[in-house]
Amino acid sequence: MRDVLRHHLFWPVAALVALLVANTVARPGFLAVTVRDGHLFGAPVDILRTTAPLLLVALGMTLVIATRGIDLSVGAVVAVSGAVALSHLASAPDPAAPGTVLTAIGLALALCLVLGVWNGFLVSVLGIQPIIATLILMTAGRGVAMLITGGMITTVNSAPFKVLGSGFWLGLPTAAVLAFGVFAVVAYVVRRTALGMLLEATGINPAASRLSGVRSRTLTWTVYAASGLFAGLAGLLISADTMAADANNAGLFIELDAILAVVIGGTALSGGKFNLSGTLVGALVIATLERTVTVLGISPLVTPLFMALVVIAVTLLQSPRMRERLTAVRRRPTTGAQRPAARPDPTEVTAG
């Protein structure tokens, strides 16, 4: 029991469960999943699908944060991706032709990769602080997206492209399969190769890592590029969801959601140890939270207040101080040996 409580995923998972319970109380059939035309339907499936883009963005964000960075531009990249893909489709004679769709996807992803590389260049080569380096693209990126769409919302009909957003694959939403698949592959690669450790070393002590021969610059560059690419993919999913490229609103504030997901998942923003499984849970919590607001019928006027309270509750429960209290209750007298005040380092969050 103690080990369960001390596990780094305990509180995020508990929050997720609590939200699902709240939904089920408000709406008893909430968790029901039905099969229709061989596809799965129901609120949980919806949640998986809406989690997809956020998960991708949060994945890139986790890697960037591991190197002590941050990527504010993901929202803008999402917009660019959608704008490029849909504009290409819209200008093609037959938007439904597989070739056209593939070109559109390829173009969008390629451009987003370039944007990520650009961020990485500013941060790793020119040494500009990540928040400012990515703020530049955050501002200009949406402009670029609008330039591409001419400020209008570009809409198009293309069944194969639409599959990305609202199609199904083996009964599951394509978007979810894609995002969770990419996530799994990346998580596997990061953890099975030495990438994870080298990223963490770079994030914790850049000077020591450099002296140890870690290619910190290349690594940093790579994670920004990856973040751009994943945001681009997220942009495709988002634009395919409604088949519209909305340069202004697509991915608006997704960077905040992504960062929140990363943090709820137990990765410290100060860099170093990161936790991809936590990010996954974090993204699910946020997507479920959004759904909960609707299902509980919370008035738009108090929605932000409600979100704030949930976030505060989760983060407070997850805080080292609180954990210690809670485990202390269980372990009784022997605890309290280590005063947390002695180790204010926030990376402690991941240490437990």
Place this chain on the structure above:
Amino acid sequence: MTTSAPARWTAALPVRLDRRYLPVLGTFVVLALMLVVGGTRYDNFLTPAVVSNLFINNAHLVVLAVGMTFVILTGGIDLSVGAVLALSTVVTAALLQAGWPVPVVLPLAVGVGTVIGLAHGLMIHYFQVQPFVATLAGMFFARGLCFLIAPESIAIGDPAFVGLASWVQIAGQWRMTSSVLIALIVLGLAFLVLHLTRFGRTVYAIGGGEQSALLMGLPVARTKVLAYVVSGTCAGLGGLLFAMYSRSGYSLTGVAMELDAIAAVVIGGTLLTGGTGFVLGSVLGVLVLGLIQTIITFEGTLSSWWTRIVIGVLLLVFVLLQRALSLRRT
């Protein structure tokens, strides 16, 4: 940390221009450059009116940036300032509308920010919640309170308040509002506090290494909490200034203004990792952002998207120039 390695060598260089001032100096030089380029490119650009307006339009942002500087110097961040500013405008407008007297309303509006800042500080220090998250929650919270109090914008008609807000001093073309005066006073106070008090130096020490500051026996807990209180209070005051500026309270004011404040601080040469930077730099940062906006308006032919792209490009040019200038001497 990372800065220590290059710093080793320069200590022995004969030229003794303190490296710490270079980023601020860089900002200043580029700011001057921008003014010159703007002046040659547009008519009526280098007039006292434009310069006065630069301050009048950005007084609230100056105050926000000053508060943000404290927090960033400790190595933290405060994402709530935009929302707290909005809350303060809404509180001001709602209370004035309800007929409360100005002398009561003003401290209340600022106090709202102080209380939220205190809550942030306590969460961050005593519960070790990461600043980003704690203040993000604070941002939602403040925004939520705004909507609860008044979703619609409320005009401020209170003559006393309006009188306070519209006090304009004209010396030739130079104009000033009381907001600018307040902002400058806040700036001066912040400068003094940061450089001449133990609290101020402890703020820097915490940014240099919280663990070290703690082992040095400095009052880390109090200082850290206080830094967020300062930022919250500044946000509250910023709200008041914004209410004077716009003579209204509106719950959607200041969306993403925290980014402007952060950008201003960072452009001013403060490191987000904490411990290095100057509050005067932050004000230069605000002026840079304001100037970019002014140039955009003077350009006058940009469509919405080009506006954003140009802002991005100017920001980039600025950051690159500043970076080049501050790297010169390594």
Place this chain on the structure above:
Amino acid sequence: ASDAGSGTGGGGGGGADDGVITLGFSQVGAESGWRAANTKSIQDTLTADNGFDLKFSDAQQKQENQIQAIRSYITQGVDVIAFSPVVETGWDAVLQEAKDAGIPVILTDRAVDSEDESLYESFIGSDFVKEGQMAGEWVVDQYDGEGYKVVELQGTTGAAPAIDRKEGFESAIEGSDLEIIDSQTGNFTRAEGKTVMEGFLNKHDDIDLVYAHNDDMGLGAIEAIEAAGMTPGEDIKIVTVDAVKDGMQALVDGKINYIVECNPLLGPDLAEIAKKVVAGEEVEKRIVVEDQAFDQEAAKEALPTREY
């Protein structure tokens, strides 16, 4: 920069002498397709050919940017200032400055909440409350007596169009047996419209009608309804405001049942009023653009010539 000294004073008259009217326009932003159409209409009308020198600035939804832009226009000494206020309140000071400088001001799209009407020459735009009312009246007219359950997709919380369209709709359905069972913000966007509608569908089994504060959210709702295996426009009726092209197309396709127009093409009106104002003619204080409403028949006729 030599004549800057008198900039705040006599700039107003000076520019018009050469027959070209310098007009400074401060747009809210580019937050929606509607806004883009509005901007395009203004930029296309106020051209040099039509005798205008347009100075355009985008405030990116920030009031402070807009105030700054207006101040800047005053110092630049334009002939007329026009703007779509981001917020209704808080303009007295800067409008007073414009008035002192002798520069007339025209409001477009959104009004300002000012006691002193002399601060601006004229307002051109739609009446959001009326739009909500029109939508509500049509719904009552069509479905009263059937106990319809309505869900509402609100615009951005706190934004004037959202507040007014909600109010107008509510007042219109008062007394009928229509009931708004749920209302949530979709932030005027398609994606959020879809997500919120999904939530509504998870939550309620008995939704009969969706009232969306703009077409985009309505289009998002269509996606959600289709994804849930129902037919939009039949199983669940949809009523929206705006009448942009995509919305009209959906209306023609039968996926939307009724759209109240909110006309973004304010350029020609603005040009006309600006010319009159500069010429010193009297203009009406409030020019409400006639908003049409379309049912499916009307949409079929209108769609081919739809510009935006």
Place this chain on the structure above:
Amino acid sequence: MTQQTPPPVVEMTGVTVEFPPVTALDGVDLHLRPGEIHALMGENGAGKSTLIKALTGVYSPTAGTILVDGAEHRFSGPADARAHGISTVYQEVNLCENLTVAENIMLGAEPRVLGGLNWRAMRRQAAAHLRRMGLDIDPASSLGSHSLAVQQLVAICRATVGDCKVLILDEPTSSLDADEVAHLFAVMRSLRDEGVAILFVSHFLDQVYEVSDRMTVLRNGGLVGEFVTADLPAAELVQHMIGRSMDVLEAAEEAAERAERPAGATPLLQVVGLGRKGSVQPFDLDLYEGEVVGLAGLLGSGRTELARLLTGADRADVGQARVSGRPTRLRNPRVAMGHGIAYTSEDRKGEGVVDGLTVRENIVLALQAERGWMRPLPRRQVDELVAGYIERLGIRPADPEALLRNLSGGNQQKVLLARWLATAPRLLVLDEPTRGIDVGAKAEIQKLVAELAADGMSVVFISAELEEVLRISHRIAVLRDRRKVAEIDGDGASMDRVVDLIAGGGAA
């Protein structure tokens, strides 16, 4: 004892500190009397630093009492302890590099004027404190621009500011050279004579014998006993500390004597006129396989800088380098590593440990970085490698999964050594590798260096301890004022000769 002993100013009894599952301190007593210098002795990881932190409230003990001046106290932290007259210099330099030297010394007891800091008085007072410690640096310069040793001295200055009745120094001498140590001891003695109680931790036995009056010995978190220094022979002390007899040590020290140097082939690394502006003057140096080259010099003489140029940690402005006869540019540490050149920095905290990673990850870091991320070391191999080094260097706790930040200073140093040994370099540049390492382990490391050289590795060895350098080096390069001034053969070198060269006798 015949003399009347004053009552202890600090009395700790039965103090226990746990970091579950580790018990770092188990019922330890400590009596600290006014006017004495009290040495706290023990191997790496024995619990010395933990005892100090328990006293000053950084950790709160799970059991035991702490009496200060006869009254029970539980301090809430260093600030609180300081307010009660206990000032501490912790093991790693814990100052703020971004602040000026003056601030680092004076903050907390800063002179004021009109309620604000009085910068001028602050600088003046700081300068006075620095001078007392024999330091002549600008108080207005930023701390980060100084070498670790200077920072260490500044930290000590800080502790002696204001009136303190207890001064705790956790390994203050580990990065100081003889001169500085002498200065420090003078200061310590004068404070003692003023009645201050001083608790002193050091791994240098001769220093302990030179300066301390009494000592408390810890082993494995437990108390061995309290002794009067004069009554305890060194051999017995070591036995108390390591729980084994001295013979083991002596055997190790024997083995550490430099082996015969192999006949000179082409140098492994040859540098000609290598230098960097503001760092070291151009110098020539040949490094052969199987040879240990020691660098000797005073504090700040440029040993570290020279080492950094050899290993690509800093880029040289001028000069050439040849590896095995082939010209190359040591642009960065990676390039150097590619040539088999490894460098352990003297700045353990700043440039060595990756404290959020585990022992295992820290040990394999350099090796893994060299292989690239795509070729992860097989888990089995890693486990064997790590277990091997933990065993060989006596890293404690012997847990590969322990976070490095939870290891004692000396054990962290061993981990760093293991990191570089794991890469099997051809040239190993060790900058203060024995810093903070206990007697037993130090002998082990010296032995290791000798063995590595015998196996054909080339080693550059930097240490503040001249004897150590003399004992194991085949050749010694002497630096003065950032310039290489001499190169002498290890066999012919006597202590006096090297000291002469280091001091330079006036002429440059």
